[in-house]
Amino acid sequence: MPSNDNDRSLAELIDLQIRTQGPMSIANYMGLCLTHPAKGYYRKADPLGAAGDFVTAPEISQMFGELIGFFFVNLWQQMDEPKAFTLLELGPGRGTLMADMLRVACRAPGFRDALDLRLFETNPDLIAQQNVRLEPYEPKWIDSFEKVGDGPLLVVANEFFDALPIRQFVRAGDGWHERMVGLVEGRLAFGLSPTPIPPSAMPEAVQNAGEGEMLEVGIAGGEVMNRLSGLVARLGGAILVIDYGYARTQTGETLQAVRRHQYADPLAAPGEADISAHVDFEALGTVARRAGLAVQPLATQGDFLERLGISERARALSAANPGSTADIAAAVERLTGSSAMGGLFKVLCAASPGLGPQGFGL
Structure with a gap:
């Protein structure tokens, strides 16, 4: 039998915690699985790409990052080209998105000199890859959102918020009950807390939910957005969030696990x-909005990229690389198609009042 936590697997540590402290919330379970200091998923090897567990938009095509680079240059210019500003990426992966962004953005005179690049990352393998790609831009890695530099703050978060822990609640006859992770016959299993929560404590959008319906609450995501919004409200700037999700608070279960692309x-x-x-x-x-930022109408990723000019960029790339025309077209379809990432992924921008972020409909 393992003698200490270093010898135990994460499954054994979770089992032990449940046996000694009782069932844990979905949020606590997700937090342990993803960010346990030694055994969490994001503390270990690179999860991206064909050899990993999933592929993100920047790995599909350089066009994705290039257009977002244009998006942020445009905002910087609207802010009268401040001589110092912070560009912060949350969960930068291999650094591919930021490298593509800055290759375009730094063509704008003065942008590179004003740039203070910050990266919020915990995975040591990914940090090493980010450093290789981004070393010319002198990145700084941070573990707190408050560690930003002078001037306005521009934030990009691509597939970051989806990995933050959520809590789940199920409607029953006597109110809502939190869904927990416990043990049944020695195996991890979902169950419900016996303590009911009155319907009045839940969002107005789910007041009429029927028995058995589930509500997911992203408390951690709300806390992150609150802290970032407070900083942007004080310093000026914008937050760009790209992720899969839904436009309106609603019931339904979306918790999922992906391993080796399955x-x-x-x-x-x-x-x-x-x-x-x-x-x-x-x-x-x-x-x-509560922090005082102006929020653009939510866009699908497909509409956002089309408004930024992905079709034009694809034609230019194809003209320069005629042998890659089919691959470029396939990448555009994957990024923008309504039945692919273009429809599933949404784009939110919260910015200082007065700014006009590109890519959003009226």
Whole structure:
């Protein structure tokens, strides 16, 4: 039998915690699985790409990052080209998105000299890859959102909020009950807390939910957005969030695990699979508005990229690389198609009042 926590697997540590402290919330379970200091999923090897568990938009095509680079240059110019500003990326992956962004953005005179690049990352393998790609831009890695530099703050978060822990609640006859992770016959299993929560404590959008319906609450995501919105409200700037999710607060379960590009049981192998949930964009927008930011109408990723000119960029790339025309067209379809990432992924921008972020409809 393992003698200490270092010898135990994450599954064994979770089992022990439940046996000694009782069932844990979905949020606590997700937090342990993803960010346990030694055994969490995001503390271990690079999860991206064909050899990993999932592929993100920046890995599909350089066009994604290039257009976002244009988006932020445009905002910087609207702010009268401040001589010092912070560009912060949350969960930068391999640094691919930021490298593509800055390759375009730094063509604007003065942008590179004003740039203070900050990266919020905890995975040592990914930090090493980010450093290789971004070293010319002198990045600084931070573990607190408050550690930003002088001037306005521009934030990009691509597939970051979906990995933040959520809580789940199920409607029953006597109110709502939190869904928990416990043990049944020695195995991890979902169950409900016996303590009811009155319907009046839940969002107005789910007041009429029927028995058995589930509500997911991204408390951690709300806290992150609140802190970032407060900084942007004080310093000026904008927050760009790109993720899969839904436009309005609603019931339904979206918790999922992905391992080697296949869906997996979230309870089957703690720390070995990516666990995520769809983002409630209405909730994030509400938090940003409370801080005094202006929130653009929510866009699908497909509409956002089309408005920024992905079709034109694809034609230019194809003309320069005629042998890659089919691959470029396939990438555009994957990024913008309504039945692919273009429809599933949404784009939220919360900015200082008076700014006019590109890519959003009226």
